[in-house]
Amino acid sequence: MDSTMENNIQMQDSHGRGHGYLRISITENCNLRCTYCMPAEGIALTPKAHLMTADEIITIAQTFVNLGVNKIRLTGGEPLVRKDAAAIIQRLGKLGVELTLTTNGILVHDFIDTFKEAGVTTLNVSIDSLQEEKFNQITRRNYFDKFWKNLELLDANGFQLKLNVVVIKGFNDNEIVDFIELTKERNIQIRFIEFMPFDGNQWNKDKLVSYAEILTQVNYNYSAEKVERMTDKPNDTAKNHKIASYKGSFSVISSVTNPFCSTCNRIRLTADGKLKNCLFSNTETSLLDTLRAGGDIEPLIYQNIKSKFAMRGGMDDDTKFQNPKLFSQNRSMIKIGG
Ligand code: SAM
Ligand code: SF4
Secondary structure, eight states: OOHHHHHHHSSOOTTSOOOOEEEEEOOSOOSOOOTTTSOTTOOOOOOGGGSOOHHHHHHHHHHHHHTTOOEEEEESSOGGGSTTHHHHHHHHGGGSSEEEEEEOSTTGGGTHHHHHHHTOOEEEEEOOOSSHHHHHHHHTSOOHHHHHHHHHHHHHTTOEEEEEEEEBTTTTGGGHHHHHHTTTTSOOEEEEEEOOOOTTSOOOGGGBOOHHHHHHHHHHHSOGGGEEEOOOOTTOOEEEEEETTOSSEEEEEOTTTSOOGGGOOEEEEOTTSEEESSTTOSOOEEHHHHHHTTOOOHHHHHHHHHTOOSSGGGOOSHHHHTOHHHHTTSOOHHHHTO
């Protein structure tokens, strides 16, 4: 049975969407402080006793796999800052799913063997500027050289890489072509992400660079016959393109201006064991509380998925989506896990 069929029959919501892709945040901590992800004053961290232990992560993940999940992504915070990250990755690697991570890359040099042993072959790595000063400004830390060294290391070890770039007007929108040029000689995918609103990230519409604006820049810099629109995979959040003869590709994740909710197959587990059926949902179901009380989490999972809104946690038009009263009821991104 292929994964699409499996998704269609497993864990359906009331809009007919199957859910085969679980994203697990394993920590709220991070070694960077990206301005679009977390507030300047930091976040109040959940006490450790309320966070999932490694055993609890594996138990919950196994339950999801039994219900049809066939892909798991680890995220955070920065997943690799968690002290037992390697053990968690190794154990999840035995569940027989496609296992991957989203990471800022700063610690990957310590995990190359772990990734290989766990069967991780692709990684999403985040970078928002190719210029050192701007990289340091957006991350509020000075790890530019470390980042590049580690990216080369991943590349040299044969990992398939996707680079996540949050595009912010007046900050890095003048680097779109520079990022695309990275795909000339390297078989990597650049993923331009529209800047999304979350609690405390100073989002406003003027900072948004839309899918249409990104394509305008692309079309200005490359002739029409060189820009190829690729076929997107089922459930793909990215609209994929490439420049003819370049080794890699680029895509746009347009959650703000062109949401892809109708094919969404994703569910999210936060580091404190809460199930979120949408990145933008402001309701959550605690699986951890029930697990610790010795209860059955399966009915909770089904209920949570059934209650999923058709679009962006119920913020189904621009007015609702851009209303700070609504989006600030959600967590900040660092506490959701991207
Ligand atoms: N620390 C890891 C990293 O940075 O890759 C994983 C967690 S991070 C929250 C996951 C992804 O969410 C990153 O690619 C980050 O750029 C993206 N992200 C964070 N805040 C965002 C926002 N407001 N809008 C769009 N993407 C955002
Ligand atoms: Fe940390 Fe990733 Fe958020 Fe940056 S985007 S602060 S690296 S969790």
